[in-house]
Amino acid sequence: MDYQHNLAQEFLEFVEQQPRQSLTQLLSRVLRKSRMLTGAEAGTIFIVRRKRSGAYLQAVNAQNDRIRVNASDFEVPVSNKTISGYVGGTGETVIIDDVYHIDAAKPYSFNPAYEAKNYKSITMLCFPLKNYTNHIIGVAQLINRLGPGGTIIPFDPHMAAIVGPVARVVGTSIERTDMMDQIRHKNKVLQNRNRQLADQRSHIGALQEQTEEAFLLSVGLLARAAEIHDEGTGNHIVRTNEYSFFIAQHLGMPKEFCDEIHYSAQLHDVGKMSVDQAVLKKKGRLDDLERAEMDRHTTYGHQILCDSPRLQLAAEIALSHHEKWAGTGYPNGLGGADIPVSARIVQVADIYDALRSERPYKAGFSHEKAMDIILNGDDRLDPREHFDPRVIELFADTHLGFAKIWDELKDPPGAAPA
Ligand SMILES: [Fe+2]
Ligand SMILES: [Fe+2]
Known part of the structure; x- marks a missing residue:
């Protein structure tokens, strides 16, 4: 024992x-x-x-x-x-x-x-x-x-x-x-699995990034393609994106809106692709029918863009960027807050850039002259009729930001439209 x-x-x-x-x-x-x-x-x-x-x-x-x-x-x-x-x-x-x-x-x-x-x-x-x-x-x-x-x-x-x-x-x-050994082994297996999952996640992230890049590239190309049918306005579309992004941010719009308008603004005139070429290329005054066809670039643009879920804001901008605050614009005669805020933003961006740009029939205006027209009007433009007063107020406060975007993205000499 x-x-x-x-x-x-x-x-x-x-x-x-x-x-x-x-x-x-x-x-x-x-x-x-x-x-x-x-x-x-x-x-x-x-x-x-x-x-x-x-x-x-x-x-x-x-x-x-x-x-x-x-x-x-x-x-x-x-x-x-x-x-x-x-x-x-x-x-x-x-x-x-x-x-x-x-x-x-x-x-x-x-x-x-x-x-x-x-x-x-x-x-x-x-x-x-x-x-x-x-x-x-x-x-x-x-x-x-x-x-x-x-x-x-x-x-x-x-x-x-x-x-x-x-x-x-x-x-x-x-x-x-x-x-204990089996637990250790299981832990190791789990760790490996977690590592694999992390790898997969970063892979998916990279794919999403590539898809996003491809999307933005396509949108940019579409905007450029539309421009070829227009007067060929150089960096106009890129600058319109930047002014619009700038305004949206200063208005305090949500980040998603700012990011979306940053690539959507450039598509405002995409409908010109569908406008009758004879009308689009006509030099001189348009008669009433021709004018009506030209104005239809808003609805054509909306038709081109409205099917894509990622281009809803772009579609809304294309449709409404010629509406006026007073309700005297086209195509639907919307007024005031009935006009989507995106379109009210792009309108100011678009017109500031058009004023600064050289055109076959006019020289480009200085920043001061363009600012004066937007704030005080001229024989063709009445700011109180045209613009959302809130956006104009913001423009008055932050106009130097617009000048900066123009300077940074202005077309190189010789690139101006013929
Ligand atoms: Fe337009
Ligand atoms: Fe434009």
Whole structure:
């Protein structure tokens, strides 16, 4: 009894020595300690694993003092056929004096296929490792107990009696360590997955950026294409974007609106693509019918743009940028706040730029002259009739910002329309 107690005590202390050891380390030490205590020359330690086809024993550590052995992942099904499989299935401890001459009445037999090369097993002690709930979680197989002078002797039946409680202490520790290993493994898998997800997210982000770039490019090209049909106004469309963005920001419009008007403003005259070419190119005065066709560039533009969800603001601007605050504009004679704010913004941007630009029939005006016309009017333009007073007030306060945009984006000499 004393012997038994000491052995159990020794095992326990041994197992608890290094609580943070990995399963492989722990099993290797358990096997070494078992072999030392029993005098076994060799041994293998298995862990019970489960897959869909059933339970099996996975060899996780093998030791042999005489030859080199490698436990790397050989598997034994849990069944009565093999010794370890029998122990793993029944939980019985088995002592065999000669594995090549096992009593035929026993269900199991020794499978020489599992024998290490150049080695012969004779005596064997095979016992289950159980956890506290008495579940078999592994099998220890000790081979060839060495007696005096290196002779091989049978394992002591007393040892079989004591391995039960010892095996349980060890088994629980193994189970705990195995669980820690699996948690560590799962964590690693999760970390990898998270890393993959992060990669995918940045990939999608890049794709979205590319799509956005392609979209903005197409919108810019559409605006340029429309210009070719018009008087060819150089950077007019780009500057209109910038003034409109500038006004929207200073009016305190939401960021999404500002971003959208920043690319939508340039499309205000896109409908000119659809205007009768003869009318569009006519020099001199237009008669009433021709004027009506020309004015239709607003509705044509709206038709071109209104199908795209991303171009709703552009469609609204194209339709309404010739409406006037007094309700005297076209195509719908809207007045005041009935005119979309986007169109009220683009109107001021468009006219400031037209005043600054050189045209076949006029020189470009200075900033001061353009500002004077917008704020005080001339024979063709009455600001109180034309513009949203709030936008004009803002223009008066921030007109230098308009001058700056003109200076930065003005057409290079010679690029002015013929
Ligand atoms: Fe227009
Ligand atoms: Fe314009």
